[in-house]
Amino acid sequence: MTGISKSFPGIRALSEVDLDVAAGEVHAVVGENGAGKSTLMKVLAGVYQPDEGTIELEGAAVRLADPIEARRRGIGMVYQELNLVPDLTVAENILLGSTPSRLGIVDRRALREQARAVLDELDARIHTDDLVGSLTVSQQQIVEIAKVYAARPKIVVLDEPTSSLSEHETQALFRIIGRMTDAGIAVIYISHRLREVLDISQRVTVLRDGRLVETRSTSGISAAEMIRLMVGRDLTEVFPKTEVEIGDVVLDVRGLTRSGEFDDISLTVRSGEILGLAGLVGAGRTEVARAIFGLDDADAGTIEVDGTAVRIRGPRDAVRAGIAYVPEDRKRDGIVPQLSIKDNISLSVLDRVSVGGWIRPGAERALARQKAEELSVSPPAIAPRIDTLSGGNQQKVVFAKWLATGPRVLILDEPTRGVDVGAKADIHTIIGELAAQGTAIILISSELPEVLAVSDRIVVLHEGRIAAELPRGAAEHEVMHAATGEVSS
Template structure:
């Protein structure tokens, strides 16, 4: 049977970088072909070549056995290639139907045919068994629903090949199940699916074939059946990572962060929790349960309507991030690109941003002190490359995340809130970040960890609070925590005895 896609001996170089070297990829109709690799391994470059964003230096692309030159993204779509990127490419102010049919809107004499538009979008949603109103404004949907709309938009063009790039990076394990149903439905429809993810368990659950890339080279392609996560990690990083989420046992001290009855109308209600020195406390729950909203209120990004926050026994009335920082709280946000960094600024400028007032006198910044601080943080956190004048947006996702953490560690916080600290980073960077978290806990920092990746929460937390619809539904000790127990609490069901 002729493959829907063959990429043969694909090579691509940029100034000073060999991004891809003789990479092969075969995707067949009705098959999920997963691609894994660390950030910088070449996954995105390979897919951008398939999408027509880049042209390969060498190699050939065959569609249904015919050698083809893809001149650009529009040409790729015309040839039946659908791309679903990690960053959603939707218009929040348009309806669901308008987003799904964007680029293929039914019209007559220049006027949109509203009935045909809605019916066409509804047919696509029905194919996915998705209970989403096609007339709803996209911005009113949850992240998981928006992700489904993004895939539906690609599916509406009746592609032969669909590329899904980190489709579950913003979803909890529970929310991801709806997306997996859609992937399996598309596979049953005979679509060739290329699936890129750092979540190795879902790669093994969904994948038929797995290709591992490392440093721009194809390390191995083999059936997913019989492959283990440990083998994939070894192939991806060139070494064994026996524990992706290492847990360091450290002495637990007195309560540092105490939150009582915290309420923000419409977001969460009567939230009480505490974190002690050296303790890592997980905050779990489904997407939309209010985890990020609680973190933002504690830090001062959003104003609470009721409740109290204390740090080391002192009342905190943080109404701005500056006040939260002054109280000894640091917050690493879930969206590093939007809220965590200034992408075009240097590593040095990003790290020094929260502490500029401490780096000089009378409004003048001491540049030597600023450079010294940046070098210390870069060395401590292992940012690579360790060039403090380098723009942050030139770094891999894992190293960008290290810069965000470094920025807030420069404030010497008593409480560190980490919101999705390993989202979208590869397994090597994930292990590095967890080593950093363990070292901070060992130094006595109180850590509140939010993650949609349940194995991460279970592996590193000393205790876990679970949120359901804006309320704490359970507090679970480490010894009693497992996936079933947390998910019962997250979905509002009684925790098994």
């Protein structure tokens, strides 16, 4: 790709960007949200037509008029938001659009055999007859990759492929990427996780504000240098830790159980404390959080807030008890994309900005403006639809919505998932400020360095049970031993 430029009304998304990728190479593309990564990849995938610039595949100039043409030319795209049909089987999803048939009737045997062959090539241990909707996120990610791989691509673009995966699942994905590159496939890897970029890629291209900053060998660049190139300034810490005095117990959970998901979970969180909840995907972390917040019913157990037993039958009870929850999937559970920033912020406290069931516009605007300013939401205006914001700013609005309730306990489920390194540092500064104000915080993250850097204690789950409780300063291998059910030596 040479001299690629692309503009939208009022925005120059790309300006003369160059990118070259070799067969069998993993080439990372990094940059803050809004740097132009997704736009560049959509040009490559035929979704957008460039205003200027050329694209060559194997030395020949091509025009990728649409995604169908891009796929025909051997370009496969795996988006961060998976594009699967949950009510179809693994095999049906993998061969969707090229389903084998006889006389117009699906050949089920051939379907399974062809899908199995693709999964075997990727060394993926997933049953072809399982419904995709019943799989874990990591398994769905592998099915999405298998679907692209089945078309025998020359180039595969992976957009934030590990944003919902733990360290363990990430290593399994890396093995699959290795099999693709061994087969001569060029892999373009987009990620905010810079340690992964250093581990998996041979070269990295840095974008900032729609322009190419630099392309380097990953053997000659550090994460700190990548951050400086991405944001144009030094960030001494991606996960800043605020030192605060830890006070009395705020949340006390005893024997919390939900059949088939988690069993006998007991934990405490103190004022000003950040309790890290670690474990592999599927260990029960999100399920425990949802039960504490009342999204799912617990079969047994008790919850106390500030020494008072509370009965939580739903989120309304949890909010009244002083508990707030920033969910893992902000697009599905955290925001209403069609509503404005103002409307999203006020959703959790409508009783405070209304009288007799009628919203007071002035009170609603004042509350939204105050919270948006406190959390440095950009742009500072509160009228635009929330889906016009970057991922990091959408996440800040989700924070603002729940901080408006004045919670005593704040549960954060993957709070920096899919946000750039600058927004990640901003969010952790906010978390530190909340802890300093005495908020008790539970932090769930699949990014182990995040848990280790900011937690005062770490509770590790394995298959729905507490496997270990570790102090601040615990080593990464200690957490992984407990998360995988092994006994640390």
